[in-house]
Amino acid sequence: MTPGQAGLPTGAGPRRTPGLRREELATLTGISIDYYTRLERGKETRPSPSVIDALARGLLLEQDEIDHLRSLAALAARTPPEPPAAPSRAVRPGVRLLLESLRPSPEYVVSRTNDLLAANPSGLRLFAGIEEWPVKQRNIARYVFLHPAARDLFHDWGNQVRGGVAHLRPLAGTDPDSPDLTRLVGELLLKSPEFARRWERYDVRIRSYGRKTFHHPEVGELTLGFQSLRLEGTPGHQLLAYNAEPGTPEHDAVALLDLLAHEPASRPATPGTASSTPP
Template sequence: MTPEQPRGGTELGRFLRARRARISPAEAGLTAGPGPRRTPGLHREELAALAGISIDYYTRLERGKETGPSTSVVDALARALHLEETEHEHLRGLAVLANRAAPEPPAAPSRTVRSGVRLLLEGLRPYPAHVVSRTDDLLAWNPGGLRLLSGIAEQPARQRNLARYLFLHPTARTLFPDWDHQVRGCVARLRALAGTDPDAPDLARLAGELLLKSPEFARSWERYDIKAPTHGRKAFRHSEVGDLTLGHQSMEVEGTPGHRLITYYAEPGTPGHDALVLLDLLGSQPTPHAPTSSQREPTSFGP
């Protein structure tokens, strides 16, 4: 992308096109005409009419040739597409980016995890916890935080990535009984990043790899979901501690943009908590493949 080109316009158009394809005339309050429709979702002229804008203007907007939609146009499109609030905010952000000239390529995000955060990971034991980058690179962990993800410790530390693990590691589909749900949330986080920073080289590398290697990722990527859960319950079918359902919480790490701390927990005295104690113990033991404790292996890596 050259400095003269508008930044994010293509992402705006693709988002609109994907969402237009996902809403039926009936859902939009329209009566479909007789005979089968050649394409799913709303036609361009139907969405333009619902939003109160011309078909020519909407077509230019979707194709990236119109890069300065007003707030009222964006809000009208969000209403016509029945977007939820998070999706509406995402569309607003894309519209702002579409009207900006591309700056110089951004600096690579830091992979360094502060010593205080590493101490926090140790303090959370026996609860599994790890720190990930904005593209889900695994940057730091405590023993249970690595052992919970069966098989990921066998990969070189710098290649450990939650998205890569979900789509490419053979164990992931067994570990997560609701694998389909897990991958949707993962892709939604990456799609949201593509909307706020479409020039991100770290995202381009990861998405490019997964688009080539995983048909499931390619299908999810084209859905343009941007909502991802930050807390809730997650089920595991773990080869060492059996079936368990854990609470999980994801939090931004203040002072280090893009870093998230993810931790899993269970009520003390429950079988789930006993399983976490065992995972922490197992994760503390050296293995032939690689050290698993954040104290035995560096927990932060340079660019």
């Protein structure tokens, strides 16, 4: 964030950083330079909500970033709790029944670190090739960065990876020592230079709904709406629901994915087609 973006004069002389100086941010937020310096160095760990809100306004943060800043401030202000129990991977029978009842629409359940815990047939088949991995290795972030089919599958792979990193970043701030997170992040930092580069940007913007376009090797191109739903009673679990209007080529494509789910992976469909005849 430059002084110009904040509405401040750039001043004379060279700058060691393109971002805001301490005194500039202090001016924007109405906080003394001394107090802001103590905050930045971790010597002040109990800022008031008004100070947090002033910092958020001064830095032009968006809502996901404001929520993350408040979570970090709350964490710093209290004594660290006992390490939590390992997150559950168990998916309730009722949720599995829900996944089946929503066929042929692709639906799946993920953990807080995007482990793929359960899916209906088209939900699993949507991520071409992921079924070849052992069940405990199936993770959407791992798939996006490390599976050879991922770059071709997602129409906007760059936006997809940005969202995957932004999903994990808040968890790293509020629960940095959790084994499930440290294992996944450590693996991706080691194996994916693209993940390592994006991890250093500290993006925390989350997309919980919208539309995604896939170039699927079996059913061709399809654009689906999606919605993320939190599952109460199982902390961290989310249901990802994809949808297509009945009677559209996309709906035919997901119906075909549902039929193909128990067949070996077939050869790619002709580019531009939405469906093909099942084996």
